[in-house]
Amino acid sequence: MKQDRFLTGILIGIGVLVIAALAVFFTRRDTQTYIVDDTPEGVVHNYVVAVLERDYEKAYGYLADLDNKPDYDDFRQAFLNGMVNPGTSAVYMGDNEVFDDEAYVEVALIYNSSDPFSTGYRDVQRAGLVKQNGVWKLTSMPTYYFWDYNWYMEPPK
Numbered sequence: 001m002k003q004d005r006f007l008t009g010i011l012i013g014i015g016v017l018v019i020a021a022l023a024v025f026f027t028r029r030d031t032q033t034y035i036v037d038d039t040p041e042g043v044v045h046n047y048v049v050a051v052l053e054r055d056y057e058k059a060y061g062y063l064a065d066l067d068n069k070p071d072y073d074d075f076r077q078a079f080l081n082g083m084v085n086p087g088t089s090a091v092y093m094g095d096n097e098v099f100d101d102e103a104y105v106e107v108a109l110i111y112n113s114s115d116p117f118s119t120g121y122r123d124v125q126r127a128g129l130v131k132q133n134g135v136w137k138l139t140s141m142p143t144y145y146f147w148d149y150n151w152y153m154e155p156p157k
């Protein structure tokens with residue numbers, strides 16, 4: 001009889017933990033916030049947030065005015081047509097290098113494995129920036145086709 005109560009208590013405790021985990025999972029907010037964009041890291045961060053939030057006009061504003069800059073409609077269309085799809089991986093921003101009016105920020109895309117026995121992998125590239133009229137602007141961003149909303153600041157362990 002005592003064991004039945006003990007087992008019942010354990011099962012009730014497990015049930016409460018499962019309900020709490022589900023509540024946290026379904027009520028969490030997967031939004032990122034903009035930060036001050038007066039540094040190269042801030043510009044890259046805000047560009048990624050704008051893309052993930054589908055604020056293409058804001059993201060476009062972070063691009064440098066260069067000869068090869070696409071017009072806004074082409075830029076936006078690349079996302080809308082799925083040519084660039086922020087959907088299944090995570091982004092981590094690492095080290096940066098600043099040389100007067102040029103900067104590079106390490107950006108790693110972390111791909112999750114497709115099965116439970118693999119560890120996934122990361123692709124590390126660099127975003128290029130230039131200072132135009134005293135403001136950092138992107139000259140190049142790594143070409144990633146699969147981003148995710150769970151993305152920033154904490155490298156995988």
